[in-house]
Every structure is written in structure tokens, then in C-alpha cells.
Amino acid sequence: MKDEESGNRLGSYLRARRELVSPARAGLPPGGNRRVPGLRREEVALLAGISPDYYLRLERGRDKNPSPQVLESLARVLRLDDIERTYLLGLTAARPRAPRRKRPEHVPARVHQLLAHLRIPAFVEGRAFDVLASNPMAVALSPRLRPGQNRLRSLFLDPEEQAFHQDWAKAAASFIAGLRTTIGDDTDNPRFVELVGELALSSQRFRTLWARHDVRNLDGGTTTVHHPVVGELRLHRDKLPIDDVILVVYYPDKASDGDEKLQLLAALSQTEPTDTAHSRQADAPRPKTP
Template identity: 70%
Template sequence: MTDEDRTNRLGAYLRARRDLVTPAQAGLPAGDNRRVPGLRREEVALLAGISADYYLRLERGRDAHPSVQVLDSLARVLQLDEVERAYLLGLGSDKPRPSRRRREERVPERLDHLLATIGVPAFIEGRSFDVLASNDLAVALSPRLRPGYNRLRSLLLDPEEQAFQRDWAAATAGIVAALRANIADDVDDARFVELVGELAISSERFRSLWARHDVHNLEGGTALIDHPLVGELQLHRDKLPVDGVILVVYYPDAGSESDEKLRMLAGLAQMTDTSAASSEDVERNAR
């Protein structure tokens, strides 16, 4: 990344985050005739203990390498969490990221075996949320969990996936922020460029979220799902990094209603597989 690229991204990030902090949150009176939704530049500078002129230079990309102390002060004023602070420090670092050979995302053989035996919906995703592998129960949970699909693209562009998510707004906000965290300095990565370019054209929701510059790690939690066959499911979701890819596992509380529904779904999936296999046998014998 060149100094020009870095300062442009640093300035854009500072502007976006400044817009999200209200005067009340910063302990300032709101006043009258405010023309910005968040803090003014001079207010950020005052609270951070730097000159307004220097802060203006940062936002306009005229300083490639502000000190760690300055960035820490800005992180405090902009009320960044640890992930967002680390992202800000990375944008302002004067140490170029060492080049590293990018390797194709591949699923370790042992994970293929795990997917086949784990007994709950599970799949493997890459850094850009491409589905690399999945088990039958994951596909029964959602056909968008087949290899070749992209989780972010499905969530933003597929009406069935949107209906599938009980809290679509939170799901989209979380995954877009996680994509930005995953990208970090790899802004020229071909897969990221392709995906971001497509979604920027085709999704207003993506454009809105991308402009916020939110940065968060997408970790485990609870997924609330409206399944078209078995109804509402409440499942735990764990995301486990393994050899450069992510193992994602969905599972219910033992003995819960969602546990029963998931067992029902597994039975329906097995019946479908058996029926499909029988049809293939009949077709093969007819030849």
C-alpha cells in the first residue's frame, strides 16, 4: 500500500467515525445550527489534544504517519473499541506490511472428515466469506451454504436468505464490518476487489454500511433462523479458525425445541437424499 492509499483510507476512516459520535456522547453541548451529524473537526482536535490544522491535514490525507500517541488519542475521542483501534493504528503505521505470498484457500482433509461426522450443520468459509465446503445438514439448513456460494453476497442480494434471517439488519452490519476487518491492508486482493465492486453496484445496503467504515471481528453468537420447513430455530454459532480457513458450526441446546426441529430437518434431508439416490438408480437401470 502506498502512502497516498494509506492516507486516503485514514482520512476516510476518521471522517466516517467522527460522524458517528454525537456531542452528547463526547461530553459537549450540542449547540445550535450544527451542520454535521457528529463531531466537528475542531471538536475532535480539541478533545484529542492536537491542533485543528493538524487534524484537518490527517482527514485530507496530508500526513501519512501520525504518531501512535496521536492515533490513540483519536481512538479515545472517537470511542473506538479494541478492534477498531487496532485498525486505525494499522492505517497510520509507518511500518510497511511485509509482503507475503497469497495461497489458495483450501480445506484441510481432516476438516472434510469432520464435516461428514459432526452431526450438526457445519461449513468452511474463507476470508471473503466464500463457502468452501459444507455438510449435508448445513445445506438442509440453508441451500446457500453449498460450496461456491458467498455468505455476504447471499445475505445482501438473495431474498430467500433475507427472509431466512430473523435480524437481517444486524446480520448485514456485522458481516460487512467483518469483511473490512478481514481486508485490513490487502486492498488489492483480487477476490476482495471483485466482491466489493459487485456489491457496491448491486446493493444499496452494502454501500451504506461500507461508508460507515465499521470494523469488527465476526465471532460466535446466537443465530435466530426462520426455516421454511421446520419454523423458528435458535442455534449457537461458533467460528473456529483452522489453517487459514474458518470452521463454522451451528448447534442447539440439548433437549430444546430447536434440537427437536434440527433432528426433524436431518431426517427430512436423509429422506431427500435417499429419494434422489433411488431416482438415480432407476434412471441408471433404464439405460
């Protein structure tokens, strides 16, 4: 990841995004002999109102300080949304780099108390989707939500997690795009380097999605999962920042089928040992994936 991101992040992003824009989407005739997916470099330059030579220098990393006007034009041509546009603007060398904080991720004591009181699935995750703490309902929903697990690793390497999601392909793409956004310019962070390297070696799907350079905020939403005991569950998800970590909660509509199934899960979880709100430090040894 370090070579790809730190060496020429702007060029890598421009190249990946232009390959995803079809000529028809850009208002160009498709042509008969196209040897590249998406737009050619000269087509991007023409539509953005810059010279082909200058655009080539941008992609090859020979000019890392394009003006905001040039970047705005490229964002328009590449059909970037607001999140992707903001990400593009942040890739230039002119953007000041925030100082890094090396302290390990820590779950505040009050959050442990909150987890213990919540009667819906709730857990705390770090920037790399490491599960730092969880309540019994979260573990009842999915054993991959135990502290020490990594949600991204489970999603790509654990068949049970893949079967858990009704739309696994959508979930996988969203998580990768969310990781891209989270990493930002923190490309030499050891945890990110370790995780991306492991998944790139182990999963072809991860490599394909990672090469797209999608970026997205992985915030709230609604998802459907398949639980091995209670069956299909339609749940809302919210992610709430607390200090340096994220509290994630899942909950159904009141008096819905999902509500009844979660109550059943709660009853079943009370018959098992109650190791509530376990946690670990982000730099503690991580268990190997089965």
C-alpha cells in the same frame, strides 16, 4: 475500493467515525446550526489535544505517520472500542505490511472427514465469506450454504436469505464490519475488490454500511433464523480457524426445541441425495447470483 482504501485509509476512517459521534456523546453542547453529522474537525482536534491544522492534514492524507499517542487520543475522542482502536493503529504507514500469500484457499482433507462425521450444520468459509465446503446438515439448514455460494452476496442480494435471518439488519452490519476487519490492508486483493465492487453496485444498504467503516471480529454468538420447513431456530455459532480457512458450526442447546427441529432436518436430509462435504478452490469460477 482501491481508491478509497489505499489512497487515504486513515483519513477515510477518521472522517467516517467522527460523523458517528454526536456532540452530546462527546460532552459538547449540540449547538443550533450544525451542517455536518457528528463532530466537526476542530471539535475532534480540541478534544484530542492537537491543532485543528494537524487534524485536517491527517484527514486529507497529508500526514500518514501520526504518533501512537495521537492515535490513542483520537481513539478516545471517537469512542472506539478495543477492536476499532487496534484497527486505527494499523492504518498508519509506519505499520509493516505483511507479505501476501497468493495461494488459493484450500480445505484440508481431514476437514472433509470432519464435516462428514458432524451431525450438526457445519461448513468451511474463506476470508471473503466464500463457502468452500459443507455437510448435508448445513445445506438442509440453508441452500445458500452450498459450496460455491458467497455468504455476503446471499445476505444482501437474495430475498430468501434476508427472510431467513430474524434480525437481518444486525446480521448485515456484523458481516460488513467483519469483512472490513478481514480485509485489513489487503485492499488490492482481487477477490475483495470483486466482491465489494459487485455489492456496492447492487445494494444501497451495502453502500451505506460500508461507508461507516465499522470493524468487528465476527466470532461466536447466538442467532435466530426462520427455516421454511421447521420454523424458528435458535442456534449457537462458533468459528474455528483451521490453517487458512474457517470451520463454522451451528448447534442448539441440548434437548431444546431447536435440538428437536435439527433432528427433524437431519431425518429429512437423509431422504435426499447425500453429496457430502463438497468443495471448490477459491479461484474456481463462481456461479452467478439468481
